[in-house]
Amino acid sequence: MSAARAITCPQCGGAIAIKAAGYTVSVGCQHCGALLDVAHPDVTVIAAYEDAMRGLPVPLGRRGTLFGDEWEAIGALSRHDYDVEWTETLLFNPYLGYRWLVLSEGEWSLGTMITDPPQGSGEDIEWRGEAFHQDYNLAETITSHVVGEFYWRVAAGDTVAATTYSRRDTLLSAEWSGDEGSWTQLVPVSAQDVRQAFGLSGVDVGDSPAPRRKARPLGLSRSAGAEAGDNFMTRLRADYDAADIMEKSDLPKMFKMGVAAFLISLLMMMGFTTSSDTVNNYGRVKVGGPEVTVNVGQISLNAPYQPVEIDAFGTGFENAWVDINYTLINRKTQRGYTAYGVIERYTGRDSEGPWSEGSFYATTQFSGIPRGTYDVVADLKANRWNGGAALNTTPTWDGSQEFSVNLTATSGGFMWGNLWLIAALLLGMPILIFWMRHS
Amino acid sequence: MAELPCPSCGAPVPVRSAALPYVTCAYCQTLIRREGEALSAIGKSAVLPFDVSPIQLGSAGRFSLIRFRVVGRVRWGWSDGSWNEWLLDCSDGTPRWLGEAMGSFMLTAEQPDLLERRELAGFAAGGPLHLRTRLAIEGEVYVACDIKEAKCLGSEGDLPRPTPEGTPLTSVDFRGTAGGFLSVQRDAEGVSAWRGNAVDLAALNTVDLRQIEGWTIPAALR
Numbered sequence: 111m112s113a114a115r116a117i118t119c120p121q122c123g124g125a126i127a128i129k130a131a132g133y134t135v136s137v138g139c140q141h142c143g144a145l146l147d148v149a150h151p152d153v154t155v156i157a158a159y160e161d162a163m164r165g166l167p168v169p170l171g172r173r174g175t176l177f178g179d180e181w182e183a184i185g186a187l188s189r190h191d192y193d194v195e196w197t198e199t200l201l202f203n204p205y206l207g208y209r210w211l212v213l214s215e216g217e218w219s220l221g222t223m224i225t226d227p228p229q230g231s232g233e234d235i236e237w238r239g240e241a242f243h244q245d246y247n248l249a250e251t252i253t254s255h256v257v258g259e260f261y262w263r264v265a266a267g268d269t270v271a272a273t274t275y276s277r278r279d280t281l282l283s284a285e286w287s288g289d290e291g292s293w294t295q296l297v298p299v300s301a302q303d304v305r306q307a308f309g310l311s312g313v314d315v316g317d318s319p320a321p322r323r324k325a326r327p328l329g330l331s332r333s334a335g336a337e338a339g340d341n342f343m344t345r346l347r348a349d350y351d352a353a354d355i356m357e358k359s360d361l362p363k364m365f366k367m368g369v370a371a372f373l374i375s376l377l378m379m380m381g382f383t384t385s386s387d388t389v390n391n392y393g394r395v396k397v398g399g400p401e402v403t404v405n406v407g408q409i410s411l412n413a414p415y416q417p418v419e420i421d422a423f424g425t426g427f428e429n430a431w432v433d434i435n436y437t438l439i440n441r442k443t444q445r446g447y448t449a450y451g452v453i454e455r456y457t458g459r460d461s462e463g464p465w466s467e468g469s470f471y472a473t474t475q476f477s478g479i480p481r482g483t484y485d486v487v488a489d490l491k492a493n494r495w496n497g498g499a500a501l502n503t504t505p506t507w508d509g510s511q512e513f514s515v516n517l518t519a520t521s522g523g524f525m526w527g528n529l530w531l532i533a534a535l536l537l538g539m540p541i542l543i544f545w546m547r548h549s
Numbered sequence: 550m551a552e553l554p555c556p557s558c559g560a561p562v563p564v565r566s567a568a569l570p571y572v573t574c575a576y577c578q579t580l581i582r583r584e585g586e587a588l589s590a591i592g593k594s595a596v597l598p599f600d601v602s603p604i605q606l607g608s609a610g611r612f613s614l615i616r617f618r619v620v621g622r623v624r625w626g627w628s629d630g631s632w633n634e635w636l637l638d639c640s641d642g643t644p645r646w647l648g649e650a651m652g653s654f655m656l657t658a659e660q661p662d663l664l665e666r667r668e669l670a671g672f673a674a675g676g677p678l679h680l681r682t683r684l685a686i687e688g689e690v691y692v693a694c695d696i697k698e699a700k701c702l703g704s705e706g707d708l709p710r711p712t713p714e715g716t717p718l719t720s721v722d723f724r725g726t727a728g729g730f731l732s733v734q735r736d737a738e739g740v741s742a743w744r745g746n747a748v749d750l751a752a753l754n755t756v757d758l759r760q761i762e763g764w765t766i767p768a769a770l771r
Contacts, residue, residue: 113762115599132600133652135630149630151598179767204601204761205750205770207652225653225747226728261651263629290694 113204117153119144129171129184130202134259138163138185140170145256145265157265163188163255167213167310168199170258174307176220176299179206183308185258191249191272200260208261211304212296218304219281219296227293228275228282235275235282242275242282249273251285361540361547368536375532387411387521395492397430397511406486406517408441415478416521420486422472424453424515429495431455432515436474438484449474453515456495475527486519555579556590565620566638569707573621580704580713592713595703597624602649603750603770604635605759606706612656612753616640619647621706625699625718636708644709646743647753648732655730656753657745664742669733673740678721684731686744691723691731710738 115131118124124141128134128148135149136156143159168174168183175181181201188197196214198221210221228237233244251272256264270285274296281296304310389407409418420436431454438447451474457466492511552561557579562572570583573594580592609618621636632650639645648655663686664673672678682693701716716736723731731744750758751769758766 113599113601113764130601130652132598132602132631132633133650149626149628180765202652203767204764205603205758205767223653225730227726229726261630 117146117148119146120153121146121155121158127171128259129182130204130259130261133261134184135262136256136260136264138255138257138260138264140257143257148259159266163257166199166257167197168211168304168308172308174304174309176201176209176211176303176307179203181206181209181211183211183258185256185260185264187253187264188255189251189253191251195254200258210294210296211299216301218299218301220299221283221294221296224282224293224295227291237275237282240277242277242280245274245276245281247273248286361543364540364543365537368540371536372533376529379529388518389486390516390518392514392516393488393490394512394514395424395432395490397427397492397494399492399512401489401491404488404490404515404517406488406519408483408485409519409521410483411479411481411521414481418476418479418484418486419520420449420451420474420476420488421518421520422451422453422474422488422515423470423518424513425470426513427492427511428455428457430492430511431468431495432490432492434472434474434515434517435489436476437487437489438476438479439487440480441483441485443482447476447479449476454495477528479521486517488517490515553583553586553588556581556588562588565707568644569620569636569638569709571708571711573705573708575705578703580711582711591711594705594712595714597622597703597705598631600624600633601761602633603758603761603766604633604647604649605757608635608755608757608759610753610755612748617645617753619706621704621708623704623708623712624702625720626702627697627699631702636706645745647748654748654750654753655732655745656748657730657732657743660742660744663731663733663744664740669740669742672721672733672735675735678733682723684723686725686729686731689725689727689729691725691729693721694724695722696720697722710736712736 113131114127114129117126117128119126119139119141121139121144122142124139126137126139128137135147137146137148139146140162143162144155145157145159147154147156163186166186170183170186173180173182181203183199184202185200186197188195190196194214196212199211201209201211208223212219212221226238228235228242230236235242248271251270253264253266253268256266270287272283272285275282275284279298283294283296285292387409389409391404391406393402393404395402411418418438422434424432431452434451434453436449436451451472453470453472454468455466455470456468457464459465551564553564554560555562555574555577558574558577560574560576562574562581564583572581572583573579574581578594578596579590580594581588582591604619606619606622609616611617617637617639619635620638623634625632625634632648635647635649637645637647643658645656645658648657663669666684668682668684669678678693678696680693680696684691697720699718699720701712701714701718703714704712719735721733723733725731728746729744730746731742733740733742755770758770760766
């Protein structure tokens with residue numbers, strides 16, 4: 111016999127032991143399904159239902175040990191949105207509070223309410239220093255059945271707007287009811303652990319490793335987004351107000367660290383620039399003509415990951431562009447890596463005289479291609495540009511421009527672009543701060 | 550510890566702290582005011598309804614360098630539930646409350662300067678406070694998320710203020726964007742503001758928790 115408050119259901123006379131006495135305010139009678147108000151000494155019926163919820167994943171009153179802590183199942187909700195139905199079992203330990211054991215599409219997870227809400231808004235948020243990405247659009251979630259005891263006013267028909275954010279195995283579930291949001295961290299638990307913990311037979315629950323909840327199209331609801339954005343701006347202002355402690359300036363430190371990190375990056379990138387292999391070929395394309403496939407050649411990559419650079423050079427065309435789709439195909443695995451390049455040349459004459467734009471030359475880089483031997487294939491398609499025609503274009507080869515495009519693929523190139531990007535990221539902010547303070 | 554007889558039933562009443570002039574007799578629930586050696590009965594508290602709180606009078610613990618002991622409790626009820634406020638006698642001399650609701654805990658200390666804030670002035674003067682009222686405190690934005698009209702269900706132990714059964718209280722909870730918590734409370738005696746954050750019992754290094762029948766105290770809390 112454990113500590114409990116004993117009540118009698120005013121609807122059916124059934125005996126109910128309230129386990130979380132002092133916390134519990136609502137009870138769904140497991141005998142008749144009536145929803146009871148137990149917040150006060152006199153128990154009253156809030157609503158009578160046809161029948162109690164059946165087929166609970168974990169029988170109420172059952173205890174089990176998960177992650178080293180003992181829990182008792184004291185309540186259960188059955189909930190659904192527009193494409194999934196699932197159950198949430200409320201677990202209680204007087205010393206540890208509440209947890210949720212969620213069973214959805216054959217998968218179990220353990221949920222803990224979090225009191226430090228994630229930062230940020232929109233599809234990407236941050237919680238305890240880690241980035242989480244939104245899995246699907248806010249969806250209306252409806253509670254269809256309730257049984258057992260709960261620490262809030264629960265009722266069948268309760269509706270919230272819910273969504274989840276994920277990072278690897280961990281989910282953060284957000285539920286919005288009006289303006290109030292509540293957050294729960296969910297970690298997966300194996301079906302076997304749950305069965306063993308609560309002594310479940312396992313015939314009906316969570317035997318097959320089913321897929322996680324399906325990803326759905328994104329797009330935050332306006333109201334929640336606006337509210338969150340508002341918070342963010344306020345926070346930004348508050349952060350700015352609080353930031354004058356940093357007036358003492360760690361700017362020299364930022365510069366030093368930035369330069370040091372830049373040098374380390376430079377050395378590492380030089381280290382990666384090892385073997386070099388070059389192949390070359392050309393293809394002839396006709397403006398407005400069919401797509402041409404050019405097998406540029408075969409290159410071997412010896413480092414675990416290395417960059418591949420492809421240069422395209424074509425000349426003898428005007429007012430046209432060439433779309434180039436590159437594919438590196440691993441000879442062994444047939445796995446393909448794709449990238450895109452374009453060469454283009456436009457000329458014309460306007461009130462200010464003749465003009466020309468574009469480049470006959472284009473460089474495309476693949477960054478980290480794994481070790482292996484690759485066929486380099488380019489698909490070229492030349493297109494005519496008509497935009498300048500009205501302004502006295504020189505109709506030199508109009509109609510049937512045909513020309514060559516030279517393609518050169520080199521492995522192990524030095525990624526200058528990345529290096530400059532690193533420099534900008536490392537030093538941009540200190541330079542900006544320096545400029546703001548001294549202007 | 551010094552003891553004085555209860556003016557109502559004569560049972561011994563421990564005298565713990567001069568800063569806490571009110572005490573509830575553990576035997577007859579009489580609420581007693583203590584002025585020096587003189588005890589006077591000023592009302593009656595209710596027998597607290599049974600609950601499964603892991604805290605009890607005498608539970609102790611430590612957070613950072615501060616040691617504390619639980620010396621009093623007030624239980625508040627509202628239309629949709631109830632909660633406990635445990636009074637902590639802390640080694641740094643600052644009184645703190647450990648709020649207990651829905652299986653989680655809030656540790657707060659009084660911050661009277663907040664009552665001078667423009668946003669709280671109306672409430673302090675007896676007016677209403679609106680949900681979603683915003684308050685920036687030390688770079689964190691607090692938003693009023695819950696307003697409850699509560700009544701005292703009973704008390705035990707030593708308390709700084711008299712709270713006979715039925716004492717009305719308006720309690721406003723603010724949640725901070727970085728996990729902070731603020732409770733602004735108004736009763737017949739006045740207004741007070743208490744700020745802190747949610748805490749895990751394990752982080753309070755508790756000892757002498759209440760032994761709840763049928764449950765083992767988890768290793769992390771012993």
